[in-house]
Structures are given as C-alpha cells and as structure tokens.
Amino acid sequence: MAARTLTIDGQLVSARAGETILEAARDAGIAIPTLCHLEGLSAVGACRLCLVEVVGSSRLLPACLTPVSEGMEVRTASERLQANRRALVELLFAERNHVCAVCVASGNCELQNLAVQVGMTHVRYAYLTPQCSVDISHPQFGIDHNRCVLCTRCVRACDEVEGVHTWDVAGRGVNARVITDLGLPWGEATSCTSCGKCLLACPTGAIFRRGTSVAELERDPRRIAVIVASRQERW
Amino acid sequence: MAGKLKLATVWLGGCSGCHMSLLDLDTWLIDLAALADLVYSPIADQKHFPDGVDLSLVEGAVANEEHLALAQEVRHKSRVLVAMGDCAVTGNVTALRNQLGAPDRLLQQIYVEHGDARGVLPAAPGIIPRLLDRVVPLHAVVPVDHYLPGCPPAAPQIRALLKALLSGAPPPAGGRFG
Numbered sequence: 001m002a003a004r005t006l007t008i009d010g011q012l013v014s015a016r017a018g019e020t021i022l023e024a025a026r027d028a029g030i031a032i033p034t035l036c037h038l039e040g041l042s043a044v045g046a047c048r049l050c051l052v053e054v055v056g057s058s059r060l061l062p063a064c065l066t067p068v069s070e071g072m073e074v075r076t077a078s079e080r081l082q083a084n085r086r087a088l089v090e091l092l093f094a095e096r097n098h099v100c101a102v103c104v105a106s107g108n109c110e111l112q113n114l115a116v117q118v119g120m121t122h123v124r125y126a127y128l129t130p131q132c133s134v135d136i137s138h139p140q141f142g143i144d145h146n147r148c149v150l151c152t153r154c155v156r157a158c159d160e161v162e163g164v165h166t167w168d169v170a171g172r173g174v175n176a177r178v179i180t181d182l183g184l185p186w187g188e189a190t191s192c193t194s195c196g197k198c199l200l201a202c203p204t205g206a207i208f209r210r211g212t213s214v215a216e217l218e219r220d221p222r223r224i225a226v227i228v229a230s231r232q233e234r235w
Numbered sequence: 236m237a238g239k240l241k242l243a244t245v246w247l248g249g250c251s252g253c254h255m256s257l258l259d260l261d262t263w264l265i266d267l268a269a270l271a272d273l274v275y276s277p278i279a280d281q282k283h284f285p286d287g288v289d290l291s292l293v294e295g296a297v298a299n300e301e302h303l304a305l306a307q308e309v310r311h312k313s314r315v316l317v318a319m320g321d322c323a324v325t326g327n328v329t330a331l332r333n334q335l336g337a338p339d340r341l342l343q344q345i346y347v348e349h350g351d352a353r354g355v356l357p358a359a360p361g362i363i364p365r366l367l368d369r370v371v372p373l374h375a376v377v378p379v380d381h382y383l384p385g386c387p388p389a390a391p392q393i394r395a396l397l398k399a400l401l402s403g404a405p406p407p408a409g410g411r412f413g
Contacts, residue, residue, distance in 0.1 A: 093325075100413025101321050101328055101386035107411070115412035121382040122324055122374055129333040129369075 006072035015068045022050055022063040025076060032076050033085055033117050035092075035110060036151035037064045038201055040224035041160055047151055049085055049114070052076045060084075085118045094125040095174060096132060097146040098204070104217040105205030111149060128174065135180075137187030140194055141209055143178070148206040150176055153221075154198035161227055166192040178206075200224060240289040240401055242271035244278070244319075245309050247302040248329040248370060249295030252387040253320035254278065257292070259390035270401050288313045290400055292383075292393075296322040296329035297371050301364035310377035315400060319393070321386040321413060323373045328386075330370040338366035381406050384413055 002017040008025050015024035020043070025032050036047040045062035052063045055073035063076070075081070092098075092111060100106045114120075132145035152169060155178065159165040166189050170179045181189035199207050200223050208217055246254060254277060260267070274288060275281045284305070291313040297303055310316055321327035335341055347354045357363055373379050383396055383406075395407045 097331075097334060098413070099325075099327060099331065103413075106413060109413075112412050116409065120412060121384075122318070122372065122379070124374075126375075127326065127330070127333070129330070131334050 004068045004070050004072075006068050006070070006074060008074045009076055017068075019068050020064055021052060021054075021061070021066050021068055021072075021074055024068050025063060025074075030076060032063050033114055034064060035114060035149065035203060036153065038153050038157075038203075038221055038224055040226075040228040041153060041156040041201070044152060044156070047088070047149070049088055051081065051084065053078055053081065082118065086120050089114050089118050089120050090123045090125055092149050093120075093123045094127050095130075096148060097127075097129060099146070103147060103205040104208045104212050105147070108217055108219070109205060110203035130174065135186050136210060137185035138189075138192070138194070139187065139210070141186065141196065141199055141207060143180075143186060143207050144205060145177055146206075147204045148178060149204055150178065151203060152178070153201035153203065154178060154207055157197040157201035157224055161224060162193060162195050162197050164191055164193060164195075167198060197224065197227075240271040241274045241285070241287060242267075242397075242401075243275040243284065243288045243291040243309070243313065244273070245275070245284075245291060245293040245295075245305065246277040247293060247295030247306065247323070247373070248298030249320060249322040250328075251277070251294070253292075253294035253322075253393075256320075256385075256387040256390050257393055260394055261390075263394055267397065284308050284312055286312050290315045290317070290397075292317045292319040293323050293373055294319050296326045297367065297373060297376050298329055299364040299366050303367065303376060306373060306377050315380050316373075316377065317381045317383055317396065317400070318373045318379045319383050320388055321384055324382050324384050325413065326370050326372045330372075333369050337368060342366070384411070386413070 004015050004017050006013055008028060008030050011028060013024050013028045022032055033049045035049050037043055043064040045065045050063040051060040053075040054061050098111065100112060134142060134144045136142040155167040155169060158167045166180050167178055169176055170183060171177050180186045181191055199209060200219055200221055205217060244254065273279050274285050291309050293309060293316065297306055318324045322329045332341060342356050346356055383392060385392060392410060399406050
C-alpha cells in the first residue's frame with residue numbers, strides 16, 4: 001500500500017494511504033483526545049474532541065475522519081485546540097447530570113479521564129440540570145440518560161458488531177436521547193439480544209449492568225476491536 | 236516568614252465528609268498546627284470569620300442565603316480560596332435538587348404533602364436561612380483559586396494541597412475529576 005509522509009506537531013510521520021490523521025498520530029505515539037471514537041466501530045466525528053489544525057484549511061478537521069495526504073502539516077495541541085477541548089468537555093458535563101459521586105462508572109469513566117486529560121478543573125458554564133429518565137425495564141441492563149454524552153458508541157456497536165440496531169438516537173440538540181426499538185422501554189425492545197455490547201462500548205455510566213452500584217462498574221471497551229478482528233478470518 | 240499562617244475551613248452545603256477527610260490526616264494535623272493556626276472552622280470555637288486569612292478551604296455547594304453571604308465574606312477576607320470536594324467544585328449531591336424545580340415547591344412536597352398530619356413549612360426568619368432558587372458551585376458566586384475534587388477528597392490529596400499552598404508552591408496537578 002502506498003505510503004504518505006506528513007508532519008504532526010513538527011514530527012515527521014509515515015502513514016499508509018487511506019489512514020486517518022488519528023491512526024497516524026497514534027501509531028507515532030502522539031495522543032489526540034477522543035470520546036465518540038472506538039476502535040472496531042466506524043468513525044462518526046460526533047464529539048469534536050479530536051479536531052486538529054491542518055495547514056491550508058481554515059476549518060478545524062476531525063482527526064478520526066480526515067485521511068492523511070502527502071506533505072500534510074497537522075497540529076494537534078495548539079493553544080486554540082486545547083482551549084476548545086477544555087470547553088467541549090465542560091459543556092458535556094454541563095449538559096446532563098454527571099454526578100460522579102453517585103455514578104456506577106466513577107473511576108472507570110472516559111469522561112472523568114478526559115476532564116483530567118484536557119486540564120479541566122471546573123465547569124465555567126451554568127449546569128442545565130435537565131430532567132432525565134432512567135430505564136431499568138431490561139432484566140440485565142439499565143440506561144441512565146443523566147450520564148449519556150450522545151457519543152452513539154452503543155448505537156454503532158449494536159448495529160455494526162451485533163448486527164441488530166436496537167439502539168438509535170431520537171430528538172434534536174439538548175433534547176436528543178438514545179432510544180431502543182423506536183422509543184420502547186428497553187425491556188420491551190424485542191430486537192435486543194441482551195448481548196451487552198452497548199454496555200462494553202459506553203464510555204460513561206449511562207449504560208450499566210443492573211446490580212452494580214457506585215464505582216463498581218468495570219469494563220474493557222477494547223473487546224469490541226477483539227470481536228471485530230477475530231471475525232475477519234471468516235467474514 | 237513573620238508569624239504563623241492563618242488557615243480557615245468553611246462548611247457550606249455539604250455533608251461534612253470533606254472535613255472528616257481532613258481529620259483523617261491524623262498525626263499530620265500536629266505538623267499542620269506547627270505551620271498554621273486554624274482561625275475559623277466547624278471544628279474550632281470561633282463565631283466570626285476573621286480578617287487576613289491566608290488560606291481558606293471551603294466544603295459544600297452554595298445552597299442558601301447564609302452560604303452565599305459567608306462565601307462572599309470568606310472570599311473578601313482570604314488571600315487564597317480553595318473549593319474543597321465535589322459539592323464546592325460541581326454542586327454534586329447538594330445540587331441534585333436543581334432537577335426537581337423551585338425550592339418552595341420542594342419544601343411544600345417534603346414538609347406538607349409527605350410530612351405528618353401537622354406538617355408545616357419550616358419558617359424562622361433570621362434562624363433558618365432561605366434556600367436559593369438553584370444550588371450552585373462555589374466558583375459561580377466568588378472567584379476560586381484552586382479546585383480539589385473528590386467526594387470526599389482523600390486525606391493524602393488534602394495534605395498534598397495544603398503542603399504545597401502553605402509553602403507557596405503551586406498545587407499538585409493530576410488526580411481525577413469527580
């Protein structure tokens with residue numbers, strides 16, 4: 001496969017044609033924060049955390065979706081990008097009710113980790129404190145919309161890996177919610193196979209196994225990539 | 236440095252867990268006493284917040300008029316102000332009531348509708364402070380210099396912050412949010 005040479009943060013990087021900036025950067029040991037990206041799933045560029053500066057482009061571009069090109073000059077950590085990322089994470093905290101102290105995922109949460117990674121010490125915006133429901137109609141799993149960041153990793157894991165598409169997104173803007181079977185309670189969503197891949201994919205405490213209480217949730221989202229990789233032999 | 240530093244700790248809308256964590260410093264509190272005088276605290280007998288405090292640790296969210304007035308007084312009289320614990324940093328559990336609507340409606344539900352047969356709204360002007368419409372983190376009402384998250388922050392985190400700030404060094408970075 002053809003190689004492409006580019007610079008990322010001043011470092012000369014070699015990548016395969018068709019690779020994204022994110023893949024090239026990670027191969028070179030350059031960390032770009034992500035949230036909606038999960039290895040094994042398609043990229044959607046929803047969270048905007050991986051936005052980078054590319055010389056010649058007036059817009060910021062999502063590293064997870066932008067393919068590398070020959071001679072490309074990428075900056076991943078300018079002051080502007082760092083300020084943007086901090087603001088994005090603060091807005092995620094402000095939009096729902098992320099009360100870490102009473103969350104099943106506390107200590108195992110990608111949103112908490114992101115806060116530290118981007119240097120967030122507090123949220124400068126007013127909390128929206130929306131009224132969000134918790135659906136525990138499914139016998140094994142629950143969905144707490146207070147903790148959902150709308151990354152759609154559950155939607156893509158269910159659709160692309162389990163091949164079911166129980167999950168989707170309804171509503172717009174701050175009223176958007178992930179839903180099961182066109183808005184039925186999860187326990188009545190007959191398409192759900194109870195496989196638990198949405199639980200593996202969720203970055204926060206939004207989707208949880210019932211019976212886990214505060215700070216007990218552990219999971220390994222890399223299992224998605226393992227499932228996809230092990231299928232490639234046959235499919 | 237002339238004289239010992241003046242340290243204060245303040246308890247706003249929180250459960251006092253952060254102060255319990257402070258007390259978990261056990262014998263290091265004796266070392267702390269050599270570095271600073273505790274001039275105001277829920278664990279010290281001092282009725283009024285004094286002038287010229289070097290460092291104030293504030294636990295709890297701002298939930299009522301008394302918290303708001305005290306937060307402003309503490310800021311005015313403190314050189315360095317730390318939001319200690321998740322309630323002061325984010326609102327946390329204290330702010331859970333924000334999702335449930337205006338405080339008058341909440342008080343009515345809790346004390347009258349779900350109270351006993353003689354349930355009345357608690358009202359004692361000058362004694363029971365009025366609730367604010369919304370519970371807010373400390374930085375929403377006064378400028379905050381440093382943030383120490385955790386519910387509660389572990390004693391070693393409090394010690395690391397106190398050691399740094401009392402020696403004039405920047406606070407330790409990293410840790411975890413929430």
